[in-house]
Amino acid sequence: MNPIHIVVAGATGRMGREAVRMIAGENHFKLTGAVARTHTGEDIGEVIGVGGLGIPLTDSLEEALEQGQPDVLIDLTTPSQVKRHMELAIAAGVRPVVGTTGLTEAEMRELDERCRERGIGGIIAPNFAIGAVLMMVFAAKAAKYLPDVEIIEMHHDQKLDAPSGTALKTAELISKERDEKKQGHPKEEETLEGARGGYRDGFRIHSVRLPGLVAHQEVLFGGPGQLLTLRHDSMNRESFMPGVKLAVEEVMKQTGLIYGLEKVMDL
Incomplete structure (x- = not known):
C-alpha cells in the first residue's frame, strides 16, 4: 500500500x-x-x-x-x-x-x-477523541428518553471559542432526537447575566475556562427521581x-x- x-x-x-x-x-x-x-x-x-x-x-x-x-x-x-x-x-x-x-x-x-x-x-471533526465521539452519540440516544438536558464543557484557558465545537456538535445531535423544550421554571430570571449559560433549542450550554484543564465535557440528563451523567475527559492531546x-x-x-x-x- x-x-x-x-x-x-x-x-x-x-x-x-x-x-x-x-x-x-x-x-x-x-x-x-x-x-x-x-x-x-x-x-x-x-x-x-x-x-x-x-x-x-x-x-x-x-x-x-x-x-x-x-x-x-x-x-x-x-x-x-x-x-x-x-x-x-x-x-x-x-x-x-x-x-x-x-x-x-x-x-x-x-x-x-x-x-x-x-x-x-x-x-x-469538532473532537478527534474517540471517547468524545461516543459520548456525543450516546447523548443523542439518551435524549430520546430523557429530554431534559444541559451540557457543561470545560477547557484550558487559551481556547479561543466558546462554547466548544464539541458542545455545539453534541447539541446538534441532541436536537435531532428531541423536540424543542424550554427547560426550567417558566418565570425563571437571571439575576446575573449569563448565569444560565447559552441557549440552544430549549436547553443550556455552559463553558468553563481554567488553566490545568485540557478538554472535558459532561452531558446531564434529568428525569423524575434520576440523573444520567455522560462525561468524557481528555487528559492530554x-x-x-x-x-x-x-x-x-x-x-x-x-x-x-x-x-x-x-x-x-x-x-
Whole structure:
C-alpha cells in the first residue's frame, strides 16, 4: 500500500506536535510538509524533539502544498485561518482533515460543493477523541428518553471559542432526537447575566475556562427521581491522535465534506 502523504498546518502547536509524532510513527503515513508561523526553515522533527525528519518548516501553506504534493492536509490552526486553508487545499486537490471549528453552515456547504467538484473528501471533526465521539452519540440516544438536558464543557484557558465545537456538535445531535423544550421554571430570571449559560433549542450550554484543564465535557440528563451523567475527559492531546489517524485514512475514501467523526465510524 502506498503511503498517504500529509502536510500539517499548525505543526508547532500543541495538537500539531502530536500529529507530527503520530505521522512519524505510522508506516503508511508520510509527512511531506509542515506549516507554522515560527521556526521557519528549521526541521520540524528537531523543533518538536523527535529527531530530524527532513521536513523544514514553512510559513506558507501554498508552498507546502506545492512542494509536498500531499494527499491530505491536517489543519490544526485557528478559526480565522481554517477556511482559507481548506480552500487552498481543495483547489490543489488535497483532502482537508480539520480539527478547528468555527465555520458557519453556509461556509461548510460551500466547501462541500468545492470538494465534490474536485471529487475529493474532507472531514471536519469538532473532537478527534474517540471517547468524545461516543459520548456525543450516546447523548443523542439518551435524549430520546430523557429530554431534559444541559451540557457543561470545560477547557484550558487559551481556547479561543466558546462554547466548544464539541458542545455545539453534541447539541446538534441532541436536537435531532428531541423536540424543542424550554427547560426550567417558566418565570425563571437571571439575576446575573449569563448565569444560565447559552441557549440552544430549549436547553443550556455552559463553558468553563481554567488553566490545568485540557478538554472535558459532561452531558446531564434529568428525569423524575434520576440523573444520567455522560462525561468524557481528555487528559492530554495524545488522546486525539487515534481519531486523527482514522480521519486521514477515511478521508481518502470519501467524496464531499463530512462534519463529525461519527459519520465515518461504525456506529
